[in-house]
Amino acid sequence: MFVGKLRSSNASVRSGFSYCMRAFSARPCVSEKPLPPRIVVPEKDMIESFLKGTGPGGQKINKTSSAVQLKHLPTGIVVKNQETRSREQNRRNARRLLGEKLEEMEKGSQARTAIKGEKIRKKKASAAKKSRRKYRQLDEEAASSVSETSSHEGHDIASTGKPSNGDNTRQNEHRQSAANADASLGRDSSNG
Secondary structure, three states: OHHHHHHHOOOOOOOOOOOOOOOOOOOOOOOOOOOOOOOOOOHHHEEEEEEOOOOOOOHHHHHOOOEEEEEEOOOOOEEEEOOOOOHHHHHHHHHHHHHHHHHHHHHHHHOHHHHHHHHHHHHHHHHHHHHHHHHHHHHHHHHHHHHHHHHHHHHHHHHHOOOOHHHHHHHHHHHHHHHHHHHHHOOOHHHO
16 A cells, blocks of 8 residues: 555556665675763762853853853762853763773773774774885886886996986086076186
8 A cells, every 4th residue: 555655656666676776886894892881970070160261252151150060979070061052062072071080090992982983993093004015116116117217227328338328418518508597698618
């Protein structure tokens, strides 16, 4: 019945099943390990206070108490947050930050933030390694092309006893331009 309604509304449906176009990759999809759940700090364990904001944002920020400060009573950790102009968003962010700090103290390297930081560090290291590999390969290619051209020039030196025309031509052009400049100034270029 549903398929009939779709057909009557000019939708192209071939059967009762919907078709989905997906891009397939050569690599299988590897699911990452889920991160540990966030710690929820009980409200009775913290004191919340609202402070006047500071920094950029002008008079509105300086006059309103949108900054949030949380103090965790059992540990004495103090967290202040003023990411946005909204007090409610700052309250949520401050609670999240306090939970992350408590989790780092509790779990150490197994904490959610430590796991995220390790993933980011590995990605950066991998990108740097890839970059080094790329530029090393480019340097090797450039060095091999230079050695090929110098080996051809070396062959000219060995057979004639003189450098190849490439170096000689550049030197002659430089000498001629210097002689022309001297002549235009009225100097004798043969004196040195």
